Amino acid sequence: MKIYFAGSIRGGREDAKLYKKIINHISYHGEVLTEHVGNDGLTLQGENKNPDKFIYDRDIAWLSLADVVIAEVSTPSLGVGYELGVAEALKKPILCLYRQEGKKKLSAMINGNKNFLCQNYIDFSTAKSIINSFIICH
């Protein structure tokens, strides 16, 4: 199984270590195409050595290849939002993992869309259980 993991890069790297843990867990289920998203050496500037056009073309090719898409959507990100729009158009099964903290709310364009399975979680252990259930179904 090929898995596209989406997480914020230029939108904010606050969750980089969590992305790494999620990617590590997902990799027990299959090939994670976007391992670099969990690279905690990657800063807010993203992949400086690759031009944006290269990154775009590569990520769209990976999205097309993916059997499922798993996104961590707690950090607002234009790139993740865009990838979710493309993944939906490609009819991929999509899981959105969200940590409810304080008064912040997940975008209505994500949470109100029946094509996205949006799941709140509090700790990593719950996130792992949600991922396992999602992957078993696809």
Place this chain on the structure above:
Amino acid sequence: MKIYFAGSIRGGREDAKLYKKIINHISYHGEVLTEHVGNDGLTLQGENKNPDKFIYDRDIAWLSLADVVIAEVSTPSLGVGYELGVAEALKKPILCLYRQEGKKKLSAMINGNKNFLCQNYIDFSTAKSIINSFIICH
């Protein structure tokens, strides 16, 4: 002309006053379907009185109706990123306005996509000129 303006709501309201000025300017060119995005009374929680499914269905209907899409993409936002993905699939002409500040960079998924006209600007006066040129072309 019907114009869909996209700006961050739950991703962050730092630019709400700017959105209002942009919407006011765009309204000289046609009908802005998403005037509420510039409502500076709208907080990070967004439209609390409308369920997410209602907001999603309404915004997708407006996107379908729009002749052009203008997005202010300086604040990372899942909703705006998603709307750009949908607008691209619908083959709408799309302008992305971006303020380059400090070390932050626009998402490679937006900046590297040839279907988006991404334009940097520094002040509102420049943003207006960019908007005028874009609308004259469509």
